[in-house]
Amino acid sequence: ATPTSIMVGTGRAAELGVLFRQGEALQSLKEVGVVALDKTGTLTQGRPELTDFVTAPGFSEAEALGLVASIESRSEHPIAQAIVAAAERRGLALSSPDAFEAVPGFGVSALVRGRKVDVGADRFMARLGLPVSGFADIAARLGTEGKSPLYAAIDGRLAAVVAVADPVKPSTPEAIAALHALGLKVAMITGDNRRTAEAIAKRIGIDEVVAEVLPDSKVEVVKRLRQAHGPIAFVGDGINDAPALAEADIGIAIGTGTDIAIESADVVLMSGDVRGVVNAIALSKATIRNIR
Numbered sequence: 001a002t003p004t005s006i007m008v009g010t011g012r013a014a015e016l017g018v019l020f021r022q023g024e025a026l027q028s029l030k031e032v033g034v035v036a037l038d039k040t041g042t043l044t045q046g047r048p049e050l051t052d053f054v055t056a057p058g059f060s061e062a063e064a065l066g067l068v069a070s071i072e073s074r075s076e077h078p079i080a081q082a083i084v085a086a087a088e089r090r091g092l093a094l095s096s097p098d099a100f101e102a103v104p105g106f107g108v109s110a111l112v113r114g115r116k117v118d119v120g121a122d123r124f125m126a127r128l129g130l131p132v133s134g135f136a137d138i139a140a141r142l143g144t145e146g147k148s149p150l151y152a153a154i155d156g157r158l159a160a161v162v163a164v165a166d167p168v169k170p171s172t173p174e175a176i177a178a179l180h181a182l183g184l185k186v187a188m189i190t191g192d193n194r195r196t197a198e199a200i201a202k203r204i205g206i207d208e209v210v211a212e213v214l215p216d217s218k219v220e221v222v223k224r225l226r227q228a229h230g231p232i233a234f235v236g237d238g239i240n241d242a243p244a245l246a247e248a249d250i251g252i253a254i255g256t257g258t259d260i261a262i263e264s265a266d267v268v269l270m271s272g273d274v275r276g277v278v279n280a281i282a283l284s285k286a287t288i289r290n291i292r
C-alpha cells in the first residue's frame with residue numbers, strides 16, 4: 001500500500017471511531033482468518049447483575065449474602081460489584097474483611113466477623129477440597145440460562161450457589177453476523193463456566209467457544225486458534241487480555257477498557273461497540289483494493 005492510501009484509510013477509520021496505532025495493522029488486518037473475542041466487557045457489557053442466590057440447608061440468605069458481600073466489597077472483579085450491590089439493595093450490613101486474598105481466575109477468600117469465607121468458581125471450591133456436586137443440577141440450569149454460577153463456602157462448608165448474568169451488548173449479534181459475512185471464523189475466549197459460555201455463544205452466533213481459560217492461558221489459546229485458522233485478530237478489554245492482544249497478529253482493544261489493554265493493542269475501538277472490528281477489517285480490504 002502507498003503511504004497516501006494508508007493515510008486515507010487510517011483517516012477514514014478515525015472518523016468511524018477506529019484508531020490504528022500503527023499503519024501496518026491496516027494492511028495486515030485483511031489477512032485475518034479468525035477473530036477471537038474476550039467475553040466479559042467485550043461481547044457483554046461487563047456489568048453483571050446478581051440473579052439467583054440459593055442457600056444450602058442451615059444457612060439463611062441474609063447471613064450468607066451478608067458474609068459473601070462483605071468479602072466481595074474488597075474485590076475489584078465486576079462479579080464482586082454485582083454481589084455488593086444486591087446486598088445493599090436488601091439493606092444488609094457489610095463488615096470489613098480480614099486476611100483478604102484474591103486468586104485470579106478462581107475466587108476470593110477472607111475472614112469476616114471471625115468466619116472463614118471463600119467465594120469463587122467450581123474449580124476454586126475443588127482446590128479447597130469442597131466438592132460442589134450437591135449443587136450440580138442448579139448450576140447446570142443456571143448455566144443453560146446463560147448465567148454464571150459461583151459458590152460460597154462458610155467455615156469450610158458449602159453455603160450457597162450464587163448466579164450473576166452479564167447482558168450481551170445490543171450491537172454484538174450484528175457484529176458477529178457481519179464478521180461471518182466477511183468469511184471469518186469467530187471464536188470466544190472466557191474464564192467463565194463452559195455451560196454458561198456455550199449458552200451465550202449460541203445466542204450470539206459464535207463458531208468456537210474456549211471456556212474456563214485461566215488468565216495466564218489466553219496467549220496459548222490465541223496460538224492454538226492461529227494454527228487452526230490462520231492469522232488471528234484478538235479483541236479484548238481487560239488487564240489479563242494484554243498478553244493475548246500482544247500475541248495476536250492484530251490486537252484490538254476496546255477503548256472503554258483498561259489502559260494496559262489499550263497499550264498492548266494495534267487497533268483501538270473508541271466506543272465499546274464491537275462493530276468497530278467489522279469496520280476496521282472492511283476498511284483494510286477496501287484500502288488494499290484501491291492500490292491494486
Ligand code: ADP
Pocket residue numbers: 039040072075076077079080104105106107108119120121122148149150190191192193213214215
Ligand atoms: P472472566 O472475567 O472471564 O469471568 P476471570 O479470570 O476474571 O474471568 O474469572 C474467572 C472466574 O473466577 C469467574 O467467572 C468466577 O467464577 C471466578 N472469580 C474470579 N474472581 C471472583 C470474585 N471476586 N468473586 C467470585 N468469583 C470470582
Ligand code: MG
Pocket residue numbers: 038039040041042236237238
Ligand atoms: Mg473482559
